[in-house]
Amino acid sequence: MIMDEILNKKVLLVDDERELLTLLKEVFIKEGFRQIYEVDNGIDAILSVKEKNPDIIILDVNLPDIDGYKVCDRIRKFSTSPIIFLTAMGEDEEKIKGLEAGGDDYVTKPFNIKEVVLRVKSQLRRGSLVSEIKTNIYTFGKISINEETGEVKKGEENISLTAKEYSLILFLAKNINRVFSKSSLCEEVWGYEYDRYDNTIMVHIRHLREKLEDKPSDPKHIKTLKGIGYKLVD
Template sequence: MNYANILLVDDEEDIRNVLSIYLKNEGYEVSHASTGIEALELLQRMKADLVILDVMMPGMDGIETCMRIRETYEMPIIFLSAKSQDMDKIHGLMSGADDYMVKPFNPLELIARVKSQLRRYRAYQPNESQVLEVGNLRMEEETRQVFIGEQDVRLTPKEFDILALLVRNKGQVFSIEKIYEMVWGEPFYKSDNTVMVHITKIREKIEENPKKPLYIKTVWGVGYKV
């Protein structure tokens, strides 16, 4: 059986109840919130290992809630949404989510994605603190902290994993397909622009001028490198 605290945020009680049954059957502890405000208040009182967050909610929607969560917390966030266009997915990922599922969906697929996100989030447990450095950028893998000089930079779990992969292998060029398969652990689909969205967000956070990056460089027609 699995153990993790899952925060399930959706304004539809039926959805919360159904998903809660599936999650609890897998051994997870589940807390519920029906609004973004309620979710933020719960996070101040509980330790959540993963958040499942509906996009379309009254008042504070899922996008704003996700951005507020990312101001403080780094746990994986999975969006649920009836919006299926590519731009909707990009918007969700740009706001700080790690995955995006379109309603209606098979609850068993959600369970698989929850397990996958938790597994990768917890996978790196080094015995000693390892520090990765390039230029003015420093990454502490044990605490998953990133610094530009003395400035603390907050990255999502996936953003951290992508940057760590590139910094660990300085000078090596990684294709979009390779980055996706190594970080997400899933087969890459040709139409998927998830990696490019995450690279854009990382550059916005670590580069003085994202259009002229010093750290993550594009090798045209091949991929990315540090």
């Protein structure tokens, strides 16, 4: 049932290489996806997200009009759909830049298209599992997380989180006061074995502190245990 739901999700492909767009679309269709949209520039990508409301976005960094980081930043002002960057640059600094812009994952060119499809399925599967669980409201300090509606509030203020930020804070909230290593968080939230994901986790923790803590530089709830990992405390 979950897989059928995943295959009916809307996928937006953004890349200025028409041959790659065509190939990606063909592979996704062969995998059973039914709603694939494609654009070849940043402006159309932003407009398509507003119009189509895709469930996931595959976004190339090097676009002819606006670079993918700026596109991501603009999309994040009105959408929390997962974004997977396609980048020809494998340096850690570029990957961190994408995550700081609001991306959820990245694939370095040249890549195996099957890997892109698997990462898309992983992102969508986790989103579907979260949406199926309709249980409690989790609270700590001024923060409340309504798992049924997906709403996160700080007092009466609605807080906008990306899909991955939401998954991370929800997981920690469900396991409050428990310590998790970076490796454990990577496997639980990202679905990958821990391998060079140190910066990814740190960036998301920093973003959560900036959005949820009164003093991000001196957090009361999202704690770092040096050399061990992270935990959420009330």
